[in-house]
Amino acid sequence: MDFDLSEEQKLIRQTARDFATRELEPDAGKREREHIFPKDLLKKMADLGLMGVNVEEKWGGVGAGVVAYSLAMMEISRACASTAVTMAVTNMVAEIICKFGTPEQIQEHVPKLTSGEYIAGAFALTEPSCGSDATALKTTAKKTADGWILNGTKQFITSGSYSGVNITWARTGGPGSKGISAFLVPGDTPGMTIGPEEHKMGLMGSNTVSLIFEDARLAADTLLGEEGRGFPIAMVALDGGRIGVSSQAIGIAQAALDAAVEYARERQTFGKPLAEHQAIQWMIADCATELDASKLLTLRAARLKEQGRPFTREASMAKLYSTEAANRICAHAFQIHGGYGYTKDYPIERLVRDCRVTTIYEGTSEIQRMVIARFLLGD
Numbered sequence: 001m002d003f004d005l006s007e008e009q010k011l012i013r014q015t016a017r018d019f020a021t022r023e024l025e026p027d028a029g030k031r032e033r034e035h036i037f038p039k040d041l042l043k044k045m046a047d048l049g050l051m052g053v054n055v056e057e058k059w060g061g062v063g064a065g066v067v068a069y070s071l072a073m074m075e076i077s078r079a080c081a082s083t084a085v086t087m088a089v090t091n092m093v094a095e096i097i098c099k100f101g102t103p104e105q106i107q108e109h110v111p112k113l114t115s116g117e118y119i120a121g122a123f124a125l126t127e128p129s130c131g132s133d134a135t136a137l138k139t140t141a142k143k144t145a146d147g148w149i150l151n152g153t154k155q156f157i158t159s160g161s162y163s164g165v166n167i168t169w170a171r172t173g174g175p176g177s178k179g180i181s182a183f184l185v186p187g188d189t190p191g192m193t194i195g196p197e198e199h200k201m202g203l204m205g206s207n208t209v210s211l212i213f214e215d216a217r218l219a220a221d222t223l224l225g226e227e228g229r230g231f232p233i234a235m236v237a238l239d240g241g242r243i244g245v246s247s248q249a250i251g252i253a254q255a256a257l258d259a260a261v262e263y264a265r266e267r268q269t270f271g272k273p274l275a276e277h278q279a280i281q282w283m284i285a286d287c288a289t290e291l292d293a294s295k296l297l298t299l300r301a302a303r304l305k306e307q308g309r310p311f312t313r314e315a316s317m318a319k320l321y322s323t324e325a326a327n328r329i330c331a332h333a334f335q336i337h338g339g340y341g342y343t344k345d346y347p348i349e350r351l352v353r354d355c356r357v358t359t360i361y362e363g364t365s366e367i368q369r370m371v372i373a374r375f376l377l378g379d
């Protein structure tokens, strides 16, 4: 594997790093405490190309590929994990429309996602009674003479209040995966209402709501891909999304490790800095090693996807390892901060909370293990 980055990849990483340091990091804590969704910052990110890193230039993206996207996600997440999850889902939605949409659908939505005309895109698969077991979804789409009528509820939808387009999965046929279709649901669809914001443990600067469909009418041309073939679209999206969440976890863990190193150098105990105690050195060494392993797994998955090679197993391995490791790294960094870490005066408590969901959304660790094991053992 070639570990050298291209000039373009370095440029995207540097652009994301500069923006994150200058614009996101200073007020990340305030946005989180006050539950501020960063509309203006997201527009600036779109202007920098960060809402379509792996989207072709003709659709308003920068076409820099999956490795560049992963690197950009790490940088944005290091500064503000809430903004990063919004970025991740918008990139994923734009990519999936490019991959499965008709030329008209791509033209209609993708330039608006990449340019920031749509504040965000959303991915509406999960329902109140099904998350991991995604083929059990109950939302229905009934065919009419001129389109579709949607009924049901989607839950935990990232950016649902701000999304210009929601890729929404609904049942158009019998039970199981073959009865599921995907739709491009505009954010202002009559009959779709947005539920109240979830009171989350972390990522409070991101928006998480339910979407309720009550006889919501969709035009015929909102069907994404073929009728009854929506479930594989969700799986393809999640394969790529898992590289995004893995990158997000790495960014959060990097911030936690950097904070722990800084604190360990400053804080004196027993007549010397924490950094001179072996117990602390070992924790920091373990964190740095796990972080590097996470980066290697993630960039491997990103490179395979970029090369058009199979990457499902590798994306699941990257997500499983990086998100579990990031939680361990945050826990060590938190421990190193001692009592101060438990206060809001230091960012580490936010990082611990923001990190927690990464082992859950876009497929729990248990789902990743299921996917990986299937490659070894079969269904």
Ligand code: CAA
Pocket (backbone or CB within 6 Å): 085, 089, 123, 125, 126, 131, 132, 133, 134, 135, 156, 157, 158, 177, 178, 231, 232, 233, 235, 236, 238, 239, 312, 360, 361, 362, 363, 364, 367, 370, 371
């Ligand atoms: N790529 C392409 N197609 C795939 C695929 C993949 N990686 N994985 C499965 N498929 C296809 C299969 O080939 C099969 O196709 P056919 O109909 O042609 O046979 C179909 O999908 C069904 O596959 P399975 O029989 O394997 O389905 P399953 O019921 O056993 O489920 C699963 C597989 C991996 C458990 C899947 O349900 C899954 O990933 N669940 C987790 C869902 C998830 O990650 N939810 C997160 C929600 S989104 C979120 O959190 C977003 C956010 O806002 C941050």
